[in-house]
Amino acid sequence: MASEFDLIARYFTRAAPAGLLGVGDDCALFSVPPGEQVATSTDLLLEGRHFFSDVDPTALGHKALAVNLSDLAAMGARPLGCVLGLALPRVDEPWLAAFAQGFHALADAHGCPLIGGDTTRSAHDLAISVTVFGAVKADQAFLRSAARAGDDIWVSGELGAADLAYRLLDGQYPADPQRLAATRGALERPEPQVALGLALRGIAHAAIDISDGLLQDLGHVLAASSAGATLRYADMPVAAALAGLAEAPLRRAVLGGGDVYQLCFTAPAERREAVLAAARAASARVTRVGEIRAEPGLVVLDAGGRPMAELPRGFDHFPAA
Numbered sequence: 001m002a003s004e005f006d007l008i009a010r011y012f013t014r015a016a017p018a019g020l021l022g023v024g025d026d027c028a029l030f031s032v033p034p035g036e037q038v039a040t041s042t043d044l045l046l047e048g049r050h051f052f053s054d055v056d057p058t059a060l061g062h063k064a065l066a067v068n069l070s071d072l073a074a075m076g077a078r079p080l081g082c083v084l085g086l087a088l089p090r091v092d093e094p095w096l097a098a099f100a101q102g103f104h105a106l107a108d109a110h111g112c113p114l115i116g117g118d119t120t121r122s123a124h125d126l127a128i129s130v131t132v133f134g135a136v137k138a139d140q141a142f143l144r145s146a147a148r149a150g151d152d153i154w155v156s157g158e159l160g161a162a163d164l165a166y167r168l169l170d171g172q173y174p175a176d177p178q179r180l181a182a183t184r185g186a187l188e189r190p191e192p193q194v195a196l197g198l199a200l201r202g203i204a205h206a207a208i209d210i211s212d213g214l215l216q217d218l219g220h221v222l223a224a225s226s227a228g229a230t231l232r233y234a235d236m237p238v239a240a241a242l243a244g245l246a247e248a249p250l251r252r253a254v255l256g257g258g259d260v261y262q263l264c265f266t267a268p269a270e271r272r273e274a275v276l277a278a279a280r281a282a283s284a285r286v287t288r289v290g291e292i293r294a295e296p297g298l299v300v301l302d303a304g305g306r307p308m309a310e311l312p313r314g315f316d317h318f319p320a321a
Contacts, residue, residue, distance in 0.1 A: 020081060020115055028115035030081055032135050038080075039134040039141070041071035047125035051188075052169055057095045059188040060128075061102025066192045068132040069110055070209040070261040073197035076142045077134030079112035085129035087122035110194050142200070142207035142265065144224035149294040151205055151266035153229060154275060154286050156193050159214060160250070161186035161239035163257025173249070182241035190261035196286075199278035200265060207265035213256040215311055218264055219298060231290035234303040255300065256312030266292055 021029035032038055045064055047053055065082060072079055084103070107113055112132060165183035167173050197207070206225060208217045214236075222229055236254050245253070267275050272288070279286040300308045 017113055020113065023114065023116055028081065028083065030115065030133065032080070035137060036135040037138050037141070039072055039075045039077035039136050040131060041068050042129065042131040043067045043071070045128040045130075047127070053125075055188060057098035058102035061099040061104075062106050062189050063102075064099075064128045064130050065103050065106045065112070065132075066190050067211065067261060068130045069106070069112065069192035069194055070190070070211070070263075072132055072134040073192050073194045074142060074207045074209040074263060074265075075134070075136055076140055076197045076201045076204070076207070077136040078198060079110050079194065080133045080135055081113050081115040082107065082130055082132045084114055084117035085127075086117070086119045087127040088119065089122045089124055089126060110192070136201075140201040142197070142204055144206055144208060144221045147206040147221050147225035147227050147266040147292045148268070149227060149292055150269060151292040152269050152272065152275075152288050153218070153231065153264065153266055153290040153292060154204075155210070155214065155237060155262060155264050155289050156196055156279070156284050156286050157191075157260070157262035158186075158237045158239040158285075159210075159255075159260060159262075160242045160253035160257050162190070162259035163253040164239075164242060164245070164249075166259065167249075179241055183239065186239065187259055190259065192261060193263050193282070193284060195282035196263060196279060196284040199282040199284075200267070200275070203271050203274045203278055204265045204267045207263055210258070210260035210262050210264055212258045213312070214260070214264060215255050215298065215300070216313065221264070221266070222292075222296070222298060225292070226296070228293040228295045228297040229290055229299070230293060231298070231300045233300050233308060235287065235289045237285065237287040237289075251308075252312040 019031060045051060045067070051060055051063070064084070068082065069079060104114070161183040165180060165187035168176060168180045168183070200207070206221050208221050210217050218229060233255070238254055242250055242253060275286060300311055302308050
């Protein structure tokens with residue numbers, strides 16, 4: 001059986017790009033361009049909590065990195081590298097090969113090489129921890145505290161598909177193979193909007209990636225910016241696979257559904273054409289869904305312009321009693 005060090009060498013060791021010291025020493029070494037700051041983020045994925053046990057390992061390798069790259073995108077940061085921690089209940093080399101393939105493919109696509117990490121044995125379930133490093137000029141980072149009254153609120157991509165896929169896989173809804181086939185990729189292989197984040201530098205004010213639901217994550221921006229917002233439900237970019245859902249699950253998926261990993265960002269109303277040009281340059285879809293207000297509070301208007309009641313809540317690992 002392969003040792004810990006054999007597994008690291010076989011699946012997770014690659015030649016580091018010039019100027020970086022990667023896997024093999026006690027620490028990785030990398031430099032940040034003059035005038036830029038390091039942007040870093042860590043996410044922990046737990047079997048049974050963040051992914052199902054039978055998930056395709058290639059997709060899981062992709063998602064393990066994607067959720068972190070999405071955080072860099074939300075800061076307008078350019079990826080530099082990442083480190084990976086794996087707690088494995090057993091050694092399954094075909095599984096590891098597929099996981100590494102998915103991880104490295106996304107890392108290569110975004111110039112984010114694996115430069116370090118750790119592997120250990122877990123007593124029970126699989127646990128994955130990824131930390132990413134990026135670089136951004138201090139005056140170009142998107143801060144949650146930077147939203148301003150009068151800003152437009154934009155969302156990239158589509159909403160709701162990942163939530164529907166999760167609930168179908170979890171047995172919360174009756175089996176629907178057609179809907180699951182149309183939505184499962186959104187849950188298991190999200191595409192981080194790194195190119196859009198970079199294209200929006202100098203245009204957008206505040207940004208956040210949608211991981212726990214649009215309303216909850218936008219709420220973090222509003223709290224940090226001491227502002228409020230008005231959203232238009234009819235303008236939300238709803239995934240086509242949700243067509244025909246009853247109103248309650250549809251609203252929950254669109255406004256409260258997590259695992260989206262698209263960007264919610266604000267930008268001055270006078271920069272609308274610049275936002276659309278940035279989206280075209282990044283081959284991304286963006287939709288204007290509301291405005292930032294000076295008055296606190298988050299209001300969602302229905303198609304008739306009336307405030308919606310009983311808005312869904314996003315995901316919270318430790319919800320208040």
